[in-house]
Amino acid sequence: MxxxxxxxxxxxxxxxxxxxxxxxxxxxxxxxxxxxxxxxxxxxxxxxxxxxxxxxxxxxxxxxxxxxxxxxxxxxxxxxxxxxxxxxxxxxxxxxxxxxxxxxxxxxxxxxxxxxxxxxxxxxxxxxxxxxxxxxxxxxxxxxxxxxxxxxxxxxxxxxxxxxxxxxxxxxxxxxxxxxxxxxxKTSDLLEELQHFPFDFKDVRGQHVAKRALEVAAAGGHNILMIGPPGSGKTMLAKRLPSILAPLSFEEALETTKIHSVAGVLDAEQGLVTHRPFRSPHHTISDAGLIGGGMMPRPGEVSLAHNGLLFLDELPEFPRNVLEVLRQPLEDGMVTIARAAMSLSFPARFMLAAAMNPCPCGYFNDKSRECMCTPPMIQRYVSKVSGPLLDRIDIHIEVPAVQYKELRGGSAAEGSAEIRARVLKARERQKERFAQAGDRTRGSASAASRQVYANAQMGTQQIRMHCELNSDAERLLERAMQQQGLSARAHDRILKVARTIADLEQSQDIVVKHIAEAIQYRTLDRSYWS
The missing domain is CATH 3.30.230.10 (Ribosomal Protein S5; domain 2)
Known part of the structure; x- marks a missing residue:
């Protein structure tokens, strides 16, 4: 029968x-x-x-x-x-x-x-x-x-x-x-529950420039690299970044939950991922662990961080081949894994936050400690992070050691709630702009056209449409490109970051001060170690 x-x-x-x-x-x-x-x-x-x-x-x-x-x-x-x-x-x-x-x-x-x-x-x-x-x-x-x-x-x-x-x-x-x-x-109840974050920016003393850069990164979905000596607070800042990110939409939550479900890391009691993922793999991870793989391909850390944050601490300690596989997902928001029997694609549109020391001992350019590293040692250390990968990171900032007066100061630092309110206003402005223009990302054939939600996701056409400059801002950007030897990709990153800074100020136009601040976040490209 x-x-x-x-x-x-x-x-x-x-x-x-x-x-x-x-x-x-x-x-x-x-x-x-x-x-x-x-x-x-x-x-x-x-x-x-x-x-x-x-x-x-x-x-x-x-x-x-x-x-x-x-x-x-x-x-x-x-x-x-x-x-x-x-x-x-x-x-x-x-x-x-x-x-x-x-x-x-x-x-x-x-x-x-x-x-x-x-x-x-x-x-x-x-x-x-x-x-x-x-x-x-x-x-x-x-x-x-x-x-x-x-x-x-x-x-x-x-x-x-x-x-x-x-x-x-x-x-x-x-x-x-x-x-x-x-x-x-009721999925609406799950997403509308009060979101609690274990870490808050009010715990961070000093580091006003770094916190401002993280606010800009969160507002536009930009990748960020923090460079500073040990104990300056790089990891502390990164752990608080999820507390100022925009909440997940239901479509984003569903897509993220699918990946976590397939990978077997979904909380059975929760049923739906309601917070943006925060993934922080150790630097001993393999390229297959980061990007995904196996006989029957499974999602890696970049896909588990989809619609969320991927934090790479001690960036130069990651193997060179592991870092280089990040190029495709950073550019396309998609990972394609090919095997003899099949080829599978996993979404991997995430925000990258990375931290590194300026040299092997960690005290290059530090005012309180003497660096014991020779120039060749520093060069070998820094060269572990390739130029093409640095080009794909929108914001590079220095995180100096916190001074004693700031550490013991009595004034309360601004909390995550206040920063997040500004980030949400900027994100809402971007969402309305892209919805009106009907903007969609232009990627590879595997990354089909998708709605643009943040400035960091803009393609070349969107940059030309939404990042027009006046003559003064144009001259400033041209001078920075010539003096710092920035690439065409860095040029686009500056415009995207400037657009986000303008959105935080609720400004329709990108003016000189917005370009100047965006350029400031690229000065670590080459000049920091010279």
Missing amino acids: LFKARSAAVYGIDANIIDVEVDFSGVKMEKEQFATVGLPDAAVRESRDRVRSAIKNSGFDIPPTRITINLAPADLKKEGSGFDLPIAIGILGAYGALQTKDLSDYLLVGELGLDGSLRAVQGMLPIAIAAREKGIHNLLIPASNAREAAVVEGVNVYPVHSLLEVRALLNGTTLGVVQAAPLKV
Whole structure:
């Protein structure tokens, strides 16, 4: 007898619907024969042992026959333990243990324990989205994955705990804690909850220039590099940067949650990423860990930081090849990983914050400590960060050591709430400007046209349209380009930063003072170590 169930497989950050076809011969054999076809990986092939024990320990007696499982379409590789539940249900249906014969409007995903209990699997959010797009209305999934899937409107999510509960629900009966009604989650309430940040800028003494630069970076989504001696507060400042970033929109939250779900780092209790991600990998990370990879490619740190912040502390300590792979995501907002069998793309539009010492000992140009490094040592240290990578960082600032009077001063520093209010006003101004102009990013073919939300995302056409200069500002920019030997990319970065500074002042025009401040944030390009 043939019985069909439906499941899904995740590829990249999207999911494909998979038909699970179960057929048994009906002829009793001395030993059960269990064959799975359709390009299954090791985890899927091993499901026969988990499914057999789960069915037996749930109280069902399946006679030994030849069982064939086909996962269609057969040309797509299947991986993971999420096929355990649909295979088990397919076997029960084939042997007549289910009253219903048509499960075309149900999608089943879940790993089975040997006792028949259900365990969570990764990538449930893209699976729920795929079900909605294919017109499948009911999802039967592990209870620990339920909140994650329930944020998708248009599908009924039934959280279940065991194989027996799934059978009872499909048969229309009640058993234990089976929920007859689907789980509902109000996504608007999740995003509107009071956002609490553990770190606040009011804890930072001094560093007024650095805090101003971080405000500009947050307002325009600009990448920023902080250079200073040990203990000057670079890491402290970076950890407080998320507290002044604009909140996530629902579309951004959904896209970010898909990536975290596939990577298996999503908080099951939360169900939806409501804060902009903050990722801070150690400098021993590999290029695959940073950019993503594997036999079946998985997202790396740059994708986990999508719509959020990636902080690289001690930037020159990262291997050179690891830093160089950042070029594509910084430019395109997308990572493409090619393998012999497939090529997958992961979104990676993030804000980069980096910190570094000016030299190996850390005290070059420091007024209170003497630098013990020779010029060749400094040159070798600095050259670990390539010029093309520095060009892709909009803002370079010096973070000097804090003086004693500032450290012990009694005056209260400005808090994150006040800074964030100005950032939100600037972001709202940018959002209205780009929405009226219908601006979209122009990237590679893999990075399809997308709405521009911040000044840092502007392309060449948007820069020409929104960053016009008067004659005085034009002359100042020309002089800076000639004297500092800045590249064409640095020219565009200056204009973007100047546009953000003008937006913070609610100014329609970019004037000389805006250009002057933006140029100030590029002086560390070459002159700092000369």
